[in-house]
Amino acid sequence: MKHPILPIKSKVTFFSTQIYDKVFFEKYNTDFDYELDFFDTQLNEQTVKLISNTDVVCVFVNDVVNASVIQQLAERKVRIIALRCAGFNNVDLEAAKKHNLKVCRVPAYSPEAVAEHAMAMILTLNRKTHKAYNRVREQNFSLNGLLGFDLHGKTVGIIGTGNIGKAFSKIIKGFGCKVLAFDIVTDSEMEKNGVTSVSLETIFKESDIISLHCPLNEKTKHLIDKKSLSIMKDHVMIINTSRGALIQTSDVIKALKKGKVGYLGIDVYEQEEKLFFRDLSEDIIQDDAIQRLMSFPNVLVTAHQAFFTNEALTQIALVTFNNIESLLAQNDIDNKAALLV
The missing domain is CATH 3.40.50.720 (NAD(P)-binding Rossmann-like Domain)
Incomplete structure (x- = not known):
């Protein structure tokens, strides 16, 4: 008897993870069923080596996503850089475009x-x-x-x-x-x-x-x-x-x-x-x-606390997952403000 071939789950790797990130992203992942991998360390030129068989990296405001990091992400077959914030000054968008990596963000959460x-x-x-x-x-x-x-x-x-x-x-x-x-x-x-x-x-x-x-x-x-x-x-x-x-x-x-x-x-x-x-x-x-x-x-x-409400963290998780789902499925997002590259 042949067993049905189950679809391979897409993997999302998080950097700069705090306890509350895991709580909210795991809670809302029940509707998306991604494989989640969490690192509390910052993404940079050294820690990018932690990535293994990942479709998406999810980063925050202080992660380093420069040209060198992006090149290494591309070499590791990463397809999407998903920012779980509105700002994107820490991402080299030209390098992402050069290596054909999609970059998305959460333009408005709360x-x-x-x-x-x-x-x-x-x-x-x-x-x-x-x-x-x-x-x-x-x-x-x-x-x-x-x-x-x-x-x-x-x-x-x-x-x-x-x-x-x-x-x-x-x-x-x-x-x-x-x-x-x-x-x-x-x-x-x-x-x-x-x-x-x-x-x-x-x-x-x-x-x-x-x-x-x-x-x-x-x-x-x-x-x-x-x-x-x-x-x-x-x-x-x-x-x-x-x-x-x-x-x-x-x-x-x-x-x-x-x-x-x-x-x-x-x-x-x-x-x-x-x-x-x-x-x-x-x-x-x-x-x-x-x-x-x-x-x-x-x-x-205060230590970058302004965004820190239940409503904001809920929206950040949901919008991030929806962005990823749209990009994996159709390489595009309906909300153009969320798509940077």
Whole structure:
């Protein structure tokens, strides 16, 4: 009696895997039935050798997917690079195209998750709730040093009016703020909702709070630097939940020391691949810049946490699997924003 030939499962290899990645991807894999292989290490020129008989590699924000890595992926017959995030600045798209590798991403999972985290950082820095929490636990009920300001009536500048910037504009409008926005393409929907489109220079000059929601590319790298900081208001608040390299760290440290920057909230950091998503509580951190930043009482650092909600992780898993399924079946994706190469 002949046994039926079962179809071979496609294999997806994950890098930079955290516990929650396994939980959500294994949960939703029941509808797709892929073979899943998880590595907690970062993908780079050395770890690419861990890949064996894999159709798809699934990577995150700090994985290294440069020309050398892509060449090795192609040599190992990998067909798809699936980003489980929106940003793709860490992938050499030209190299992927040269080696005929498809590259897909999750262009929108939960814009509200990131926008709400940006708002949480603003409120925390302003009203110093993190400091108040620690004080009260030590039975210190003094209000000295906890003075904040009304958000109502303040001018908030948004740089980047994609899904996250748009979600953030709705939140901050609810606080009675004057909202300015800059992007290379004017968003008419935001303008109908009372957001004023202005130049980047106007954002820098007029904003009490600046929130970054633009992608990282050659034009936006170190958008916040000595030059742009010099024309901002004194004691400006800067929030970055997008990509670390939007800010020139050494320049913002100098601005903090001078009081030019009054508040800084960062969920991302230019050298975060050596720090974030790891427990380094027993280590001596060698990065002097992040240590200096964390020494300021008016700086709030979170470790790339903005996306971290149940809804966002669910969408990331489902969209990633759907992208892979479409590419394996027809070499294309209906959602063109998800397909990079």
